[in-house]
Amino acid sequence: MKFFTSDTHFFHDSILGMNDFAPRPFINVDEMNQTIINNWNNKVGENDIVYHLGDIALYFVKPQRDAYQAILEILLQLHGHLILIKGNHDSRALFKYLQNHNYVFNGLPKFQFHDVGALIKYDHRQYYLTHYPMMLGIAPQIINLHGHIHHYSVPVKENINVGIDAPELDYLTVKPKFGAPLNFKEIEEIVNKKAIHYPGQDIKA
Incomplete structure (x- = not known):
């Protein structure tokens, strides 16, 4: 099964409260x-695939490798194969560190990496997975799953924020527990309900 999440911000103490x-x-x-x-592992299986759309963690310690090791230890506790898309708080140095500590189980690596984004297909629909919202309203056949903005929902029906504290989660009949990634059934529910609120392409509406 495939899951989607963003903006876990592990270790980010300044956003507490x-x-x-x-x-x-x-x-x-x-x-x-x-x-x-806990909420991630209660939902995601060991062999599932999770697309993490950026801002994994924010941790300031010296030396830097200690921060990367702490982040690695967190990620190794999470179920699934993680496909990591770089966010503004993620560095290539972190990705390189994770790659150097990568391993394969059940035929797939624990970590895969994308600097910009990834395009996938599901049930006759295309999803473009990015950290930043891409404003793809001119291409309604493509849904942009993104993160980055925590408190704001882009008023375009094709833009779906999958962050763990995203406003789009309020579209769900059953809101997931904090930090639990979204599955395709939940994504489709958000897509369909957001389309009712924003049926047109005018982002100023």
Whole structure:
């Protein structure tokens, strides 16, 4: 099964608490990290594929390799094969570190990497997976799954924010637990319900 998520922001202590940008009501990053891990693993199987659309973590420690090791240890606790698309808080150095510690199980690597995005097809629809919203309203046959913006929903029906604190999650009849990636059934529910709110292509509407 395939899943989608973005903006886990592991270790990012400055967004803890209630705020207008990315409210995360946790006492500390350890509690936030463990909540995401638990909810992720309760939904995703060991052999599933998860597309992570960027901003994996934000962790400032020296030397830098210690931060990368801490992030690696978090990612190794997450079920599934992770396809990582680079976000603005992810570095190529981090991706290189993860690649150097990569391994294969059940025929697929733990980590795969994309700097910009990936295009996939499902049930006669194309999905372009990016970190930043691409504003693809001129191509309604393509759905842009993205992250990056935590508190704001792009008013275009083809743009679907899959971040773990995205406003689009409110379209779901059953909202996932914090940090749990979205499956295709949930993506389709969001796509169909957002199309009702934003049926046209005019982003100023």
